[in-house]
Amino acid sequence: MADTPVLKSGITLAVIAAICTALVASTYQLTHERIAANEQAWLEQSLQPALSGLFFDSGVSESRVTIPAPHALPGSEDAVIYRVYSGDTPVAALFVVSARDGYAGAIRLLIGVDIDGVVTGVHVLSHRETPGLGDRIESTKSDWVKQFDGRSLTDPQASGWKIRRDGGEFDQLTGASVTPRAIIKAIRETLGYFDANRAAVFAAPPDGQDETSE
Numbered sequence: 001m002a003d004t005p006v007l008k009s010g011i012t013l014a015v016i017a018a019i020c021t022a023l024v025a026s027t028y029q030l031t032h033e034r035i036a037a038n039e040q041a042w043l044e045q046s047l048q049p050a051l052s053g054l055f056f057d058s059g060v061s062e063s064r065v066t067i068p069a070p071h072a073l074p075g076s077e078d079a080v081i082y083r084v085y086s087g088d089t090p091v092a093a094l095f096v097v098s099a100r101d102g103y104a105g106a107i108r109l110l111i112g113v114d115i116d117g118v119v120t121g122v123h124v125l126s127h128r129e130t131p132g133l134g135d136r137i138e139s140t141k142s143d144w145v146k147q148f149d150g151r152s153l154t155d156p157q158a159s160g161w162k163i164r165r166d167g168g169e170f171d172q173l174t175g176a177s178v179t180p181r182a183i184i185k186a187i188r189e190t191l192g193y194f195d196a197n198r199a200a201v202f203a204a205p206p207d208g209q210d211e212t213s214e
């Protein structure tokens with residue numbers, strides 16, 4: 001037949017395409033679960049700085065709830081809350097919020113708060129503050145963020161939630177007062193939100209699960 005070579009080439013190409021498709025599909029199947037597990041482990045790891053001193057036995061990342069902006073937490077982007085449990089008992093909430101008024105824009109923060117409203121850790125997730133000035137908020141560069149551990153809405157009282165040079169109880173950063181002011185304000189606002197919304201924070205269904213899908 002005159003078109004036999006064309007037919008042969010067509011069949012060969014179709015077989016190659018089928019083999020490639022099967023290879024891609026099986027590779028995806030094999031790696032998909034591992035990637036998801038790695039992402040989960042990475043997330044759980046990155047939440048650790050906000051969990052110091054807590055006893056909990058829940059996975060944290062699956063309790064995630066996104067609070068769409070606008071909301072009453074600091075920042076104009078969506079906020080995220082991870083709930084932490086021991087058995088069925090809530091023990092803490094981890095907030096991902098933004099301090100709006102950093103020197104160079106928003107500073108993304110992870111703030112851990114235990115069930116009694118006490119700070120369990122603050123970690124700077126991202127920022128654009130100036131190297132050598134505002135960037136000492138990073139825990140790899142200084143212990144500045146550690147000073148909030150153990151503090152709460154009433155410790156200090158409202159007037160103390162400022163840097164020392166403004167009459168408050170918290171250390172500033174030499175030559176960089178704008179950055180600390182922004183972070184202190186965001187932490188205090190987050191504590192205020194938790195105090196006012198504690199029950200709702202733990203009652204909200206996790207992402208991907210609406211109120212009626214139980």
Ligand SMILES: Cc1cc2nc3c(=O)[nH]c(=O)nc-3n(C[C@H](O)[C@H](O)[C@H](O)COP(=O)(O)O)c2cc1C
Nearest residue numbers: 103129130133134135173174175176177178179180
């Ligand atoms: C180029 C440049 C970058 C600066 N970056 C920061 C910064 O990242 N964070 C900050 O708080 N202040 C920064 N400052 C200083 C602020 O303008 C302001 O002077 C300072 O925060 C006031 O702190 P002080 O009252 O302790 O001197 C920067 C200043 C300049 C000129």
